[in-house]
Amino acid sequence: MLPRVAHCHTGRRAACSVPSDQPGDSLRAEAWLPFLSDLADRADEIALRCFQKPGLRVEEKPDLSPVTEADQAIETMVRALARERHPELGLLGEEQGTATGAGDARLIIDPIDGTRNFVRGIPIFATLLALESEGEVVAGVVSAPALRARWHAARGAGAFRGGRRLRVSAVRALEHAQLFHGNLGAGEAGPPRGIMRLIGRVERTRGFGDFYQHMLVAEGAGEIGVDPVMHPWDIAALQVIVEEAGGRATTVAGERSIYGGSLVTSNGPLHQAILETLTGTD
Numbered sequence: 001m002l003p004r005v006a007h008c009h010t011g012r013r014a015a016c017s018v019p020s021d022q023p024g025d026s027l028r029a030e031a032w033l034p035f036l037s038d039l040a041d042r043a044d045e046i047a048l049r050c051f052q053k054p055g056l057r058v059e060e061k062p063d064l065s066p067v068t069e070a071d072q073a074i075e076t077m078v079r080a081l082a083r084e085r086h087p088e089l090g091l092l093g094e095e096q097g098t099a100t101g102a103g104d105a106r107l108i109i110d111p112i113d114g115t116r117n118f119v120r121g122i123p124i125f126a127t128l129l130a131l132e133s134e135g136e137v138v139a140g141v142v143s144a145p146a147l148r149a150r151w152h153a154a155r156g157a158g159a160f161r162g163g164r165r166l167r168v169s170a171v172r173a174l175e176h177a178q179l180f181h182g183n184l185g186a187g188e189a190g191p192p193r194g195i196m197r198l199i200g201r202v203e204r205t206r207g208f209g210d211f212y213q214h215m216l217v218a219e220g221a222g223e224i225g226v227d228p229v230m231h232p233w234d235i236a237a238l239q240v241i242v243e244e245a246g247g248r249a250t251t252v253a254g255e256r257s258i259y260g261g262s263l264v265t266s267n268g269p270l271h272q273a274i275l276e277t278l279t280g281t282d
Helices: 029-050 069-085 115-120 195-199 210-219 232-244 271-279
Strands: 058-060 066-068 090-093 097-099 105-113 126-133 136-144 149-154 158-161 178-181 204-206 224-227 248-250 263-266
Touching: 029 069, 029 126, 029 136, 029 149, 066 069, 066 115, 069 090, 069 105, 090 232, 105 115, 105 232, 126 210, 126 232, 136 210, 136 232, 149 210, 149 232, 158 210, 158 232, 178 195, 178 210, 195 224, 195 271, 210 224, 210 232, 210 263, 224 271, 232 248, 232 263, 248 271, 263 271
Parallel strands: 090 105, 178 204, 178 224
Antiparallel strands: 058 066, 090 097, 105 126, 126 136, 136 149, 149 158, 224 263, 248 263
16 A cells, blocks of 8 residues: 555545635645645556556657656546646646646646656656645655655655655765766767766766656655756656755756756755766866
8 A cells, every 4th residue: 555645535625625724824835735645546546557558558749758548547637636626726737738727826747757667667657746836836746656655745844755754865975975867878868968977976876767866865865866858747746855855956057946947956965066067167
């Protein structure tokens, strides 16, 4: 059984409304976690039904990345449930784009992060769900059902894997750091400029890639995660979890934004040295 935060009931919409018993508290970050967790439960069921399924439908998108029937089914489900439970929310999803909401909050959806892994039968994939309010990601859930792992965080409430609170490592020197990275070949976007220089300065590397490297940074299992090309739905949930674990999450250029097109996560003390090494300004 996957570790979860408390679920909403599914009978009446009011049972899943965000608590608003205090003035201005309707978008209190932690209150969104039961809703995100319920969505993740349902996404897990779809993903596991399709994972390693014979005859899985896979199509190629214009950017040459794959999309599967599971990606589409998960995002369709999430959007339908969001419209039912929280019709005021805007929506931003990898497969089905943007829908405007009545308020200043929106749900950001990556139905399957690590789709190439999913297609090849590699169990490192996850559904990423985040709640953005007034331009700030306030809550996020990362659910990796084939790994039987789930991470979540809300602003000011900490980051967790299941019931275990997360804290980044205390390593303060690059030469003692463990670096996680994605693809180093010519496919996808290729490796970021400066990655080999960074590899030469750290103690150890592992090529997990995708969401998993950044969750390992949040857990304190390594100090650095690098993704040179990312979209807002790839970053949103990861950002809040890493930051609530005490780490940093920026673009390669050092901008704290889910819209900057890349992601570097770290335990914090090493962040500036990482960026300078990657960009050649050290």
